[in-house]
Amino acid sequence: MASVTQNLFRLFRGETAAPGDAQQATGKEARAKRHSSGLAEFTKVIAGRENLCILDLGPTSPQNIALLTGMGHRIYNEDALLCSFDPKYQSKNEDGSSSVNIESFLSENLKYQGEQFDAVLAWDIPDYLHESLVKAAVARLATVMKPGGVLLAYFHTRDAGPEAPYYRYHIAGKDSLDLQRGPQFRLQRVFNNRHIENLFREFSNIKFFLARDNVREVLVVR
Amino acid sequence: MWKSGKPEERTAPAQPTVPSFEPKKEIRPMEPFKQPDNFRAADVANIGKSVIIKGELSGSEDLFLDGEVEGSIDLADHNLTIGPHGRIRANVHAKDVVIHGKVDGNVYGTDRVELKRSAVLTGDISTQRIVIEDGAYFKGAIDIKKESKPAASTVATSVVKETPKAFAAAASFEPSATPQVSFAEEKKY
Numbered sequence: 001m002a003s004v005t006q007n008l009f010r011l012f013r014g015e016t017a018a019p020g021d022a023q024q025a026t027g028k029e030a031r032a033k034r035h036s037s038g039l040a041e042f043t044k045v046i047a048g049r050e051n052l053c054i055l056d057l058g059p060t061s062p063q064n065i066a067l068l069t070g071m072g073h074r075i076y077n078e079d080a081l082l083c084s085f086d087p088k089y090q091s092k093n094e095d096g097s098s099s100v101n102i103e104s105f106l107s108e109n110l111k112y113q114g115e116q117f118d119a120v121l122a123w124d125i126p127d128y129l130h131e132s133l134v135k136a137a138v139a140r141l142a143t144v145m146k147p148g149g150v151l152l153a154y155f156h157t158r159d160a161g162p163e164a165p166y167y168r169y170h171i172a173g174k175d176s177l178d179l180q181r182g183p184q185f186r187l188q189r190v191f192n193n194r195h196i197e198n199l200f201r202e203f204s205n206i207k208f209f210l211a212r213d214n215v216r217e218v219l220v221v222r
Numbered sequence: 223m224w225k226s227g228k229p230e231e232r233t234a235p236a237q238p239t240v241p242s243f244e245p246k247k248e249i250r251p252m253e254p255f256k257q258p259d260n261f262r263a264a265d266v267a268n269i270g271k272s273v274i275i276k277g278e279l280s281g282s283e284d285l286f287l288d289g290e291v292e293g294s295i296d297l298a299d300h301n302l303t304i305g306p307h308g309r310i311r312a313n314v315h316a317k318d319v320v321i322h323g324k325v326d327g328n329v330y331g332t333d334r335v336e337l338k339r340s341a342v343l344t345g346d347i348s349t350q351r352i353v354i355e356d357g358a359y360f361k362g363a364i365d366i367k368k369e370s371k372p373a374a375s376t377v378a379t380s381v382v383k384e385t386p387k388a389f390a391a392a393a394s395f396e397p398s399a400t401p402q403v404s405f406a407e408e409k410k411y
Contacts, residue, residue, distance in 0.1 A: 060359055060360040069352070074363060074365050078362075079361065
């Protein structure tokens with residue numbers, strides 16, 4: 001019964017296949033393939049160039065590291081979302097809600113030299129980051145990216161629902177990703193186009209790609 | 223929250239500041255540790271999990287390290303395996319570096335660096351070849367060095383193996399004398 005309900009929700013959300021029904025379910029952790037126009041554009045930008053500095057903000061992905069280092073790039077990996085839930089950055093408000101100490105978080109995370117990165121893979125981290133951290137984290141990314149550098153981010157649309165699962169993204173090809181279920185992070189909010197434009201107002205250009213699975217892909221140019 | 227009545231209005235989070243789950247604690251899978259098939263105990267020095275070393279650790283034989291080290295580790299042309307109980311706060315320099323435990327420092331593997339699925343590494347990696355198992359945690363930069371002449375490396379290894387030295391651990395903290403490769407900033411312990 002539960003699976004029937006889940007399938008109905010998938011249809012409602014516009015998904016054609018459940019991530020759990022991965023084509024490549026050979027291992028114990030199944031992965032689903034997903035086309036990404038944003039990634040295709042991202043790949044075009046970095047193609048033919050070597051020794052780029054690329055920052056991957058997702059969980060450690062051996063696949064991404066192997067691919068990008070194989071292309072001659074230097075890769076930096078930082079699981080910013082996981083780090084943000086470190087108890088040392090958390091504090092309790094008077095009303096019982098929790099908040100994140102932004103200064104403390106930024107003093108130990110996303111700490112790089114100015115204008116260091118040619119490209120950033122932010123995936124859907126902004127959707128899951130604590131509300132207070134999002135603007136500060138994006139502002140920090142703007143300072144560590146080179147002018148002309150590109151940032152790839154994904155944003156869920158309203159139809160994805162609050163229980164939209166958190167995925168680890170592994171680059172499978174120039175325009176395809178392997179999706180692997182990650183830890184149970186909860187979607188914190190939904191950005192519409194205007195909010196996304198405001199979020200990246202320090203950047204020079206922004207391009208939207210609307211995917212079929214209720215995810216809005218964004219390629220931002222510093 | 224998810225009503226579609228006001229499509230252009232930003233949706234407030236269901237629980238604006240409180241995630242619906244406990245903050246993630248760093249729990250790494252601890253699997254039964256198996257020595258590799260080619261592991262020969264007689265050729266490998268062993269530092270057990272109850273040993274704590276502060277200072278400069280250097281040697282000229284392969285090392286299996288399951289304890290705690292704070293300072294620096296320099297094995298030059300020899301292999302280092304950090305066991306599942308290993309807790310290292312040091313810059314590491316060795317030929318092959320295999321990490322099962324936790325390392326906070328830069329890792330320089332002249333030949334290869336391998337992060338097992340239980341590995342937690344915060345620091346930069348510089349090596350010729352890298353293997354990362356799914357599940358390993360890594361925060362830092364990776365720089366893949368172009369391969370140097372392998373023949374010279376092999377000769378140097380065989381010469382050093384004939385004159386093994388004991389590992390030296392200074393009682394007090396001393397910064398590493400070995401230059402380390404880093405892309406951001408050199409870590410000092």
